[in-house]
Amino acid sequence: MDCRNKRAIVRAERIKANGGSHTKEEWEALLARSPTCAVCGRNWPEVPPRPDSRYKNTWTKGHKIPIFHGGSDAISNIQAECYECNFKKNAGKLKTSKDHVVARDQDRFSRAFCFVLKSGKEIYPVKMKCRETGKIAFRISPGGTGGNTKKASEEVDETTMMHKVLLDGYAVRCSSLDGEVNGLYKAGHRSVREVRRSA
Structure with a gap:
């Protein structure tokens, strides 16, 4: 068995463990509503042809929260991405220090609020x-x-986290949904433009 087949088997096992599924019809409907790449915003004709001529389309099926990090295979976690953006993903980026790792459950992100960075990136x-x-x-x-050390931190539920972060000025571990940005952030942090509450 070659390495591609091994990776496919491991990926299939992760998808099954994470849960969620979608139909071909759901994906086709989502793709029909997606004239551009969800990551870079380019229209499909603007994306260079794929190097492998066996693949005719420049779009691919991507997961907002990677399968590697516990993302579901439900249609709500699927988006249309160009092959270049999809292939640049590095699922391992959500791992952090030797003391802690990002939880592998698909509900690890709080959607109650996010910090919007000066770059425009949203982190949760x-x-x-x-x-x-x-x-x-x-x-x-x-x-x-010492605020960034494990010894100085508290492990809390979502309600306590929201109170201490939004009212008491605490910092909280955050990540962007794509895993490109992660770290300790709080309101008033030099790189935070605003705090955006969910509706």
Whole structure:
């Protein structure tokens, strides 16, 4: 068995474990409503032809939250992406330090609010999994000296996290949905433009 087949088997097992599914009709309907790449915004004709001539389309099926990080295969987690953006993804980027890793469940992001960075990127509070205890929770810190260390942080539920971050000025571990940006952020952080609450 070659490495591509092994990767396909591992991926299929992850999709099954994560749950969610979609039909061919749901995907075709989503694609029909997607004239551009959800990541870079280019129209499909603007994307260079794929290097492998066996593939005629420049669009691919992408997952908003990668399967590797617990993303569901439900249509709500699917988007149309150009092959270049899809192939540039590095699912491993959501991993962090030796003390903690991003939780592998698909509900790890809080959608109650997000920080909008000056770059326009949206980042969301994210649950972390403690290697030592296995606990999955939002990690917050009062900030300041040592605020980024595990010792200075608290592991809390979403309600407590929202109160301490939005009212008491705590920082919280955040990540963008694509995993490109992650770290400790709070309102008033030099790179945060605004706090956007969900409707």
